[in-house]
Amino acid sequence: MLTARDLRVEFGLPGGRTARAVDGVDLDVAPGEIVALAGESGCGKTTLARTLLGLEPATGGRIAFGGTPLGRSGKALKAYRRQVQLVLQDPSGALNPRHTVYEAVAEGLRIHGITDDEPGRVADALARAGLRPPERFFLAYPHELSGGQRQRVVIAGALVLEPSILIADEPVASLDASVRGEILSLLLRLKEDAGLGALVITHDLGLAWSIADRIAIMYLGRIVEQGPVEQVLTAPRHPYTRALVSVLPDSPVPEPIVLAGELPDASRIPGGCRFRPRCQEVASGSALPVLGRCEGEDPGVLGPDGGSHEAACHLVHARMAA
């Protein structure tokens, strides 16, 4: 199981300011489940993904796989990367244009020194990613494939190492609508058949609804609501989630909520509750009883999701307590 505890990633900005891109995140991804991580662009979800992959150094907190902490040494990272693989958004860019499909898929094997039956392993990975018969794709170059086929090659390149967890950053955002469904059902099938776990990063709640078991909503570097996907999306609690859900078709939130203002800069995270300046409950006055806490007290980091539905919001806490 992939676990992150109190994960923090900070970037130094010119002028001595510090951007807190990931500001305290607890997250678990187990084999056999798909977790969606949703939020606006700029909320830190891609940074979180890169950090979970060891591509970006964490400035605080811990990442562990199967209880073994992710080390900074090359050897530890390499072992970790056999277990946790990446699928990027744009398959056209994610494949080296001068490498054939075979080379692209076999590269992982070569890096990790897996030399036995390389063609067989490559063929198997391609077949599992839905490219059949695999041998016919061996010598094709990325530009000869369609977008969906390229994404399958990227997925095959990840699968060939037989990882436990895939981290997919917007895996279908750059694909045609007709191909999206195919790639998503491929992820579902890999979960069902192979017990693969996945963290799918998306800004599309509909997509999360159709494939995820659990969902985490991220706002300004922190997870503000999490829980089983049908609970979170049918009964959203956090005002931010309610605003996101309100604009979906057949939304449980009656009126569309348009948030005031823009996502603040990660170097200027508001004190107290970070969502307060844009919160519709604060603006409408319904948060008045807890306003003091909204202004002065950070709602805190949501603990690891144990399958329960939670939100980091003073108003929600007050209502639940009442």
Added chain:
Amino acid sequence: MTDSPTPEGGAAPLHDPAPPSGRRPGRPVSKRSTSGFGRYLCKHIGGAAVSLLLVLFSSFFIFRLIAGDPIDQLTKERPVSPEERAALRAELGLDRPMWQQFWDYITGTLTMDLGDSFQYRRPIFDLIVERLPATILLSGTGMVLAVLLGFWIGTRSGWRQGSRFDRAHVGTGLLLYSAPTFWLGMIVILVFARYLGIFPVNGMRSPNTPPDLWSQAVDIGHHLVLPVLTYTAVVYAGYLMIMRSSILDEIGNDYLTTARAKGLRDDEVRDRHAVPNALLPTVTLVFLAIGGVVNGSIVTETVFSWPGLGSLFVQAIFYPDRPVLQALFVLFSASTIIAVLAAEILYWFIDPRIRKS
């Protein structure tokens, strides 16, 4: 290039060379169609042939337009009678109609008979053959060093953009790049030949070197150091900047992230993925440089009195030796055109994307 081994060997047993009927539409098929290559080849050879013809024509007319009457120049320092002028004109073949001179020039050039030099009264072909090795030695060595140095530094500069290494090398490279060659050459001569006295001032050989091969080679090598140093110092920054920007173009690409996420170390990502792809756009540049080896560095050869084609060209300008200028102009242009053609052909094999269009 540090390409990973091709999969053909490993994949061959599984690859179905002739898929049975029913190749569905949209199926990727990686085949190299011969007719596609033939068309590509014809297109580029045709283009090169047209350029060569234009060079051949323009060379004849340009030097007739700018050089004036060669008889005036050949006789300018002594009094000559009209009879002598006419005799000289007939001897040089300049009394014949223009179209006939043009026809002789075209047929001569195509059969490697380039005519005689006014200055040396010898076949130009022999002059070129005598001086070509010196030029290739100087600019060939300088070019190889400049390309290797430029690419090596450019790769590391681009990969760590903004680092101290990057800033120091880009600064130094551009400073040398913008220095005039003749000025830098003189500084180099002053410092290393005059004050330090560790290298000869100019020329390619010392007169009293023993005739055995080894001593001759050492002597030429000794003379070669300063001109090559000057040539390399002036041009390597061009390769550095191109390679650097080519690396910067690759750096944003997701496939580098993919490779890193698969477990490659940073330098492996650079050498296996970024460098081979960044080299692709520089192939034309390298071939232009190879084509440019023939015309060498005219200024460097002149500053160091290096007996190559460049100094021949400069002498011919001052004389002025029109047939030599004409022939060298064609030679220099042709070498560049052919080098570019070679680069285009090479792209077919190294860039799979070209085969598609």
